[in-house]
Amino acid sequence: MRAVVCEAYGPIADLKVEDLPDPSPGPGEILIAPEAIGVNYPDGLLVQGLYQARPALPFVPGMEAAGRVLEVGPGVTHFGPGDRVAVLLDTGAYATRVLAPETSAFALPDGIEAGVACALLCGYGTAHHALKQRAALRPGETLLVLGASGLTGLGAIEIGRAMGARVIAVASTKDKRRVALEAGAHEAIGYQDLRADLKRLTEGRGVDVAFDPVGGEAFDTLARSMAWNGRLLVVGFASGTIPSLPVNLALVKGFSVVGVFWGAFTRKQPAAFAANVETLFAWVAEGRIRPLVSERLPLARAADALARIHARGTVGKLVLVP
C-alpha cells in the first residue's frame, strides 16, 4: 500500500509518501479501501509533536476514513466484505489500505458520500458535542462562532441552526464570511470591531453560547461579551495563543467557561458518541446539514493540505482521495 509516513516529529513538510506492506486484519479488525480520508487540523499538531498524544515513531497520521470493507479478521460480527463504513482512529488513515478495530467503525448509509462522512467525525462531531453535551444549546439562544469558515466553525453554524439558535459568525475575510453565510449564519462579521459588533447585534445583552476554536485576543473579547448564564466553549487555539481569563469576569457576568475535548468524549462516553454520529448521519440524509467538502486531493498532497490548513488558507473540509 501507499502511505504518508511521519518518521520524526518536526515540520509538516517532512512527511513522506512511502510503499509499505499491505496490512491484514487481526482479531476484531476490519481492513478498508478508503474512498476518502479526512485531513484535520489536529493531524498537523500531531506530526509536529505539539498534540496531547505522541504516537511511537514512525507512524502514519490520519484519524478518519470512509470506504468499503475489503476483509475482516477473526471474531468480527458486525461487518463483512463490501460493507460501506466510516472509521475513527488515533492514527493510520493516510493510506490506501486502512486497518480499524470493528468497534471504531460506523455503518455508512449509501446516501452519504465518503468525504461528507469524514467531515461528520472529528469536525462536525466536535461542534455537535460542544453544542449538545457541553453547552446544552436551546432554541432561540444566540450562538457566536469564531473561525466560522473552518471545519469545526462551519459545523457549529450548521448544527447551531439545526438546533434552533440564532447564529453570528466571525471570520477574517469577506470570502470566508460569505462561506459562513452560505452555511446558514444569520450574521457574519470580522474580528476588527468584535466587541462593539456583538453589543450591537445582541442589543447589549451579550451572547448565550460562544464557540471558540481560535483562542488568542478574540477570547478576551468574548469573555467581555457573554450574556448572563452564558457558556463560553473552549474548543481550540488555531491562533497559536492559549488565552488567560481574568476569572472575575465569569463571576461578575455570571457565565461559565466550558472545556470541549471531543476525542476524550468518544472514549469516555462511547454510547453518547454513537448516538451523536447517528444524529449527524440522519441530519445529512434529511438535508438539515450539508457539510462543505471544499477540496479532494491525492494522497501525495497530504503535507500540502495540512500546511494550508495551518496557514489559515482553507475553508470547510479537505479530504484525500487515494
Ligand SMILES: NC(=O)c1ccc[n+]([C@@H]2O[C@H](COP(=O)([O-])OP(=O)(O)OC[C@H]3O[C@@H](n4cnc5c(N)ncnc54)[C@H](OP(=O)(O)O)[C@@H]3O)[C@@H](O)[C@H]2O)c1
Ligand atoms: N477540542 C476538541 O475536541 C477539538 C476537536 C477538533 C479540532 N480542535 C481544534 O480546533 C481548532 C480549529 O480546528 P478546525 O478543524 O476548525 O480548523 P480549520 O478548519 O483550519 O479552521 C480554523 C480557523 O481558525 C481561524 N484562525 C485564526 N487564526 C488562525 C491561525 N493563526 N492559523 C490558522 N487558523 C486560524 C481561521 O479562520 P479566520 O481566518 O477566519 O480567523 C480558520 O478558518 C484547532 O486548534 C484544532 O486543533 C479541537
